[in-house]
Amino acid sequence: MGIRKIQNEIGRRLKNLRLEQNFSQEFVSAEVKISRDHLSNLENGKYPINIKTLYKLAEFYNVGLKHFFDD
Secondary structure, three states, X not given: OOXXXXXXXXXXHHHHHHHHOOOOHHXXXXXXXXXXXXXXXXXXXXXXXXXXXXXXHHHHHOOOHHHHOOO
8 A cells, every 4th residue: 555545544534533523623723733724735645644643633533543554
């Protein structure tokens, strides 16, 4: 699997977690202290996510990092 596919899959999983909990991008971005635009770009796979941001989001959603990489 290429890096672009991984980016897209992580983004899809982030977006699904947010929608499952009925959170807005504004709410999530404020809670994890990133901009709403940055969160949107991550959810849409436009930018690679750094491990620190992924960790903060995983903690926020109460999932392990493994959630983003399991098939």
